[in-house]
Amino acid sequence: MEDHSTKAWFSLCLAAMVGASVAAASAFWLHKRALDEMLARLDIETVERRKYKNRSNSRNRRLSDKITKDSVLGSSNSLPEMSSFANGIDNSKSDNKTRSPSMERSDSQPSFAAMSAIPPGLPRVQTRRDGQSTPGKRSSSGVQRPVAVIRPTTPRSPVGGGVFESMEGSDEEDHVLHNDDDSNFMMADEEGEIGTLAPADGVVENELEENVKPKSPGSEKATAATIIRSHSIPGELHGMHAPDPVAADILRKIPEQETFVRLNVSPLEAPSDEEEEVCLLMQECLKLRDKYVFREREHPWEKEEITDPSTPKPNLDPFNYQPEPASMHTFKMVDGVVRVYPHEAAEEELYPVLDATSFFTDMHRILRIISLGNVRTLCHHRLRLLEQKFSLHLMLNADREFLAQKSAPHRDLYNVRKVDTHVHHSSCMNQKHLLRFIKSKLRKEPDEVVIFRDGKYLTLREVFESLDLTGYDLNVDLLDVHADKNTFHRFDKFNLKYNPCGQSRLREIFLKQDNLIQGRFLAELTKQVFSDLQASKYQMAEYRISIYGRKQSEWDQLASWIVNNELYSENVMWLIQLPRLYNVYKDMGIVTSFQTLLDNVFLPLFEVTVDPASHPQLHVFLKQVVGFDMVDDESKPERRPTKHMQTPEQWNNPFNPAYSYWAYYAYANLYTLNKLRESKGMPTIKFRPHSGEAGDLDHLAATFLVAHNIAHGNNLRKSPGLQYLYYLAQIGLSMSPLSNNSLFLDYHRNPFPMFFARGLNVSLSTDDPLQIHLTKEPLVEEYSIAAQVWKLSACDLCEIARNSVYQSGFFHPLKAHWVGKNYFKRGPEGNDIHKTNVPHMRVEFRHEVWREELQYVNLGEAIIPEEYES
Numbered sequence: 001m002e003d004h005s006t007k008a009w010f011s012l013c014l015a016a017m018v019g020a021s022v023a024a025a026s027a028f029w030l031h032k033r034a035l036d037e038m039l040a041r042l043d044i045e046t047v048e049r050r051k052y053k054n055r056s057n058s059r060n061r062r063l064s065d066k067i068t069k070d071s072v073l074g075s076s077n078s079l080p081e082m083s084s085f086a087n088g089i090d091n092s093k094s095d096n097k098t099r100s101p102s103m104e105r106s107d108s109q110p111s112f113a114a115m116s117a118i119p120p121g122l123p124r125v126q127t128r129r130d131g132q133s134t135p136g137k138r139s140s141s142g143v144q145r146p147v148a149v150i151r152p153t154t155p156r157s158p159v160g161g162g163v164f165e166s167m168e169g170s171d172e173e174d175h176v177l178h179n180d181d182d183s184n185f186m187m188a189d190e191e192g193e194i195g196t197l198a199p200a201d202g203v204v205e206n207e208l209e210e211n212v213k214p215k216s217p218g219s220e221k222a223t224a225a226t227i228i229r230s231h232s233i234p235g236e237l238h239g240m241h242a243p244d245p246v247a248a249d250i251l252r253k254i255p256e257q258e259t260f261v262r263l264n265v266s267p268l269e270a271p272s273d274e275e276e277e278v279c280l281l282m283q284e285c286l287k288l289r290d291k292y293v294f295r296e297r298e299h300p301w302e303k304e305e306i307t308d309p310s311t312p313k314p315n316l317d318p319f320n321y322q323p324e325p326a327s328m329h330t331f332k333m334v335d336g337v338v339r340v341y342p343h344e345a346a347e348e349e350l351y352p353v354l355d356a357t358s359f360f361t362d363m364h365r366i367l368r369i370i371s372l373g374n375v376r377t378l379c380h381h382r383l384r385l386l387e388q389k390f391s392l393h394l395m396l397n398a399d400r401e402f403l404a405q406k407s408a409p410h411r412d413l414y415n416v417r418k419v420d421t422h423v424h425h426s427s428c429m430n431q432k433h434l435l436r437f438i439k440s441k442l443r444k445e446p447d448e449v450v451i452f453r454d455g456k457y458l459t460l461r462e463v464f465e466s467l468d469l470t471g472y473d474l475n476v477d478l479l480d481v482h483a484d485k486n487t488f489h490r491f492d493k494f495n496l497k498y499n500p501c502g503q504s505r506l507r508e509i510f511l512k513q514d515n516l517i518q519g520r521f522l523a524e525l526t527k528q529v530f531s532d533l534q535a536s537k538y539q540m541a542e543y544r545i546s547i548y549g550r551k552q553s554e555w556d557q558l559a560s561w562i563v564n565n566e567l568y569s570e571n572v573m574w575l576i577q578l579p580r581l582y583n584v585y586k587d588m589g590i591v592t593s594f595q596t597l598l599d600n601v602f603l604p605l606f607e608v609t610v611d612p613a614s615h616p617q618l619h620v621f622l623k624q625v626v627g628f629d630m631v632d633d634e635s636k637p638e639r640r641p642t643k644h645m646q647t648p649e650q651w652n653n654p655f656n657p658a659y660s661y662w663a664y665y666a667y668a669n670l671y672t673l674n675k676l677r678e679s680k681g682m683p684t685i686k687f688r689p690h691s692g693e694a695g696d697l698d699h700l701a702a703t704f705l706v707a708h709n710i711a712h713g714n715n716l717r718k719s720p721g722l723q724y725l726y727y728l729a730q731i732g733l734s735m736s737p738l739s740n741n742s743l744f745l746d747y748h749r750n751p752f753p754m755f756f757a758r759g760l761n762v763s764l765s766t767d768d769p770l771q772i773h774l775t776k777e778p779l780v781e782e783y784s785i786a787a788q789v790w791k792l793s794a795c796d797l798c799e800i801a802r803n804s805v806y807q808s809g810f811f812h813p814l815k816a817h818w819v820g821k822n823y824f825k826r827g828p829e830g831n832d833i834h835k836t837n838v839p840h841m842r843v844e845f846r847h848e849v850w851r852e853e854l855q856y857v858n859l860g861e862a863i864i865p866e867e868y869e870s
């Protein structure tokens with residue numbers, strides 16, 4: 001890393017020196033270095049002193065103040081001074097040498113490097129490349145020049161990388177320069193910039209010169225501008241190219257945008273007795289969640305440190321099966337939950353999980369707490385306050401946020417990573433795509449035998465003849481897969497929309513994987529969807545695919561479909577969805593009791609985990625399965641489970657168990673499975689069910705206890721208590737307002753904007769593009785409509801996109817690559833505006849407000865986690 005940055009600086013420096021004096025520039029660096037060393041020492045001291053004294057949240061601002069002031073002026077650090085510094089770097093004559101922004105950067109970095117806790121926003125304030133163009137305007141002022149000329153002698157040679165090491169020690173800068181995909185992307189998209197950034201990696205002098213050499217007047221301007229912007233070689237270049245005045249104006253304000261107007265609205269007086277009582281109840285609920293929810297023993301970022309910031313290597317052989325020996329573990333189903341034992345003779349189970357009785361007891365406790373009058377009142381009040389804080393924040397800082405976004409090079413809404421965290425695989429293509437596919441199959445493979453119906457095998461042509469249809473007739477209206485006003489509050493009708501042209505046989509041929517053609521058509525369609533995703537590059541998806549629990553072989557069948565068709569993409573992960581259809585199978589006589597269904601769903605998973613060779617294809621497929629979901633119409637009436645429910649084996653009546661009953665058994669089996677998988681170094685499968693789309697609050701109370709995150713969560717709007725709890729625990733909500741609009745909730749009544757303002761952890765997802773969306777990019781469509789209707793800013797959208805990456809199950813190296821290598825740290829430290837395009841002030845605002853809220857609930861004694869949970 002050190003080496004890279006050195007090279008980067010070296011090359012950029014060279015670039016800058018085209019047309020300038022080599023001697024002067026190197027002299028400048030020498031001088032800088034000497035100063036660095038002095039100032040760095042100074043900084044470390046002052047920074048550390050301050051750290052001890054003051055642990056307040058505004059450390060970013062103060063630190064940046066301090067670095068500029070302590071090192072430069074050595075006096076107090078008031079905000080106005082800071083901004084005057086930021087705005088008019090050259091207006092003070094007294095200390096012109098150190099006021100060069102690049103000087104300021106170079107002196108700040110060693111001190112940060114020396115501190116273990118790097119205040120996150122800070123280096124970027126100092127290092128943002130754009131900031132450096134500031135000198136452009138005053139290039140000829142002469143104030144800067146002496147810096148390059150007057151220099152103390154330094155012990156190091158100006159030639160070679162060593163000189164630049166200490167100046168360019170910042171990881172973050174390094175990170176930015178090396179940025180992997182950024183440079184790729186620039187190659188592709190923005191030719192102007194790439195020329196200057198590429199050498200950061202390449203570091204070949206010749207190349208550099210070529211890059212710097214303008215190819216046309218236009219590109220010359222672009223290249224030079226980037227050099228200025230990126231790497232601030234003060235003095236030398238500015239005279240040559242006057243930057244665009246508007247851009248310069250934005251860029252001059254850079255350091256300022258990292259400061260923002262903070263609110264202090266916390267009441268000073270101690271909470272009343274009633275408040276205290278509610279706070280204690282909230283604490284109790286949060287502790288209950290901690291008791292249940294599965295957490296990895298060791299975070300992925302502890303297991304695997306990312307040292308190479310470049311694009312993670314694509315997995316070239318994702319379905320390669322490496323034989324692994326079976327372990328000694330044994331397991332058996334007891335009362336609906338698989339128990340794992342270390343070996344045959346062992347008596348004591350390895351991963352005990354809380355039993356159903358305590359789960360239902362705790363769920364009732366939560367339901368009781370959130371229904372108390374004073375809890376409802378206080379939570380409502382706190383949530384309103386959160387909303388108001390956000391609106392004040394926007395009022396005061398929206399412009400600064402926008403400015404910060406403008407100045408983050410290269411990133412914008414289109415090229416920040418967005419994950420579609422909730423989309424059902426069987427409707428992942430849009431209607432036009434499906435139509436085109438059907439037509440092309442009818443044209444190219446009319447004689448393919450595709451289905452067995454009414455006692456005979458039919459070719460595709462015969463199927464269409466039986467429906468009295470030709471390829472020419474087909475259009476989107478005839479296909480009729482789109483949700484319309486008839487589906488509102490009619491989940492059953494919505495489900496029928498999965499049948500193209502209203503024909504279940506077309507669904508079976510094109511949208512099923514266990515049909516006569518072994519799901520070949522669906523696999524081909526899926527591959528087309530994958531390649532569309534890959535083409536868009538910045539959109540990812542987690543497809544939910546069904547396991548029904550009718551028979552144990554479903555798993556192998558699904559895995560072989562995936563593996564044999566090589567359904568793999570770097571942009572895709574899988575979730576398993578379990579439709580809650582016990583009553584249907586019971587009716588059909590497929591299962592005898594609820595226990596049969598649980599056996600079918602979970603036993604194969606334990607078999608393959610203990611002995612991968614027992615289901616090799618399933619073993620490799622599970623490496624890409626990151627979540628487990630439960631789906632069905634939540635609005636169906638159900639009876640709330642009591643503390644003492646029948647065991648799954650006893651549950652042999654024709655009725656479907658309640659949501660929370662399903663939820664507990666899914667959770668408990670996943671819990672022991674994950675413990676086992678974790679112990680064997682296999683990826684775990686998080687519980688991420690649908691919850692709160694409709695129906696009772698029980699669903700949300702149950703998932704509050706056991707789910708990693710949930711899909712929908714709309715019904716939180718009906719319960720301030722639960723909503724507040726979801727906020728405090730920052731449980732991800734993957735919301736789909738367009739889908740809700742077709743089914744349960746009009747768009748303008750959707751709570752998404754309210755949840756977002758309050759700071760709940762929300763993301764936007766598509767749910768069912770086949771039934772809902774009209775364009776080729778359903779996720780962008782979802783963002784677009786939300787942005788228009790709710791007037792979300794670019795900053796809001798980027799924050800939502802960032803949330804979606806956090807909620808997703810993509811692996812650690814990819815997340816680090818997409819949103820910043822420190823992404824697992826909470827607060828601004830974990831944010832990288834160069835990746836997320838979310839200004840630090842937004843992340844910091846959210847973090848501070850959340851901390852304050854936790855402190856409030858914990859009566860000032862909260863232990864705020866510094867990292868996210870995994």
Ligand SMILES: [Zn+2]
Pocket residue numbers: 422424690711767
């Ligand atoms: Zn859904």
